[in-house]
Amino acid sequence: MDRRRVYPLSSEEIINPQSLGAPGLKAALGLTVEEFGATVGRSPRSAARWLAEEHAEPASGPVARSLRRLAHLEFLLIDVIGRDRGAEWLRRPNPGFRGEAPLDLMTSGRMEEVIAVLETLADGAPG
Numbered sequence: 001m002d003r004r005r006v007y008p009l010s011s012e013e014i015i016n017p018q019s020l021g022a023p024g025l026k027a028a029l030g031l032t033v034e035e036f037g038a039t040v041g042r043s044p045r046s047a048a049r050w051l052a053e054e055h056a057e058p059a060s061g062p063v064a065r066s067l068r069r070l071a072h073l074e075f076l077l078i079d080v081i082g083r084d085r086g087a088e089w090l091r092r093p094n095p096g097f098r099g100e101a102p103l104d105l106m107t108s109g110r111m112e113e114v115i116a117v118l119e120t121l122a123d124g125a126p127g
Helices: 022-028 033-040 044-052 062-081 085-093 104-108 109-124
Strands: none
Touching: 022 033, 022 044, 022 062, 022 109, 033 044, 033 104, 062 085, 062 109, 085 104, 104 109
């Protein structure tokens, strides 16, 4: 499956959180507001407002990058793990992450580690 250019690549392409379906991403990944906020660099209160507002403030800088990476992670998760099992996989401790759950890595600023593993698996290399 071709994973290139699935989601906007520059912050200028993101008008607001809904342009990438932020509420849908949160739901598809089974994240709480607190987990979503930690993953994209927002406080739980800020994330809740940001997700709920129809015309939310534009995402820029590190938040925009995190949102794009989260969208990419969702795509890879569906591709590699499957739509029905992805949210469960994120919460389950994984020996490949030294016993940590992928979600724990994501909420502690280590989303790239989870993406790297999923990309390796998507490319057919042993994980």
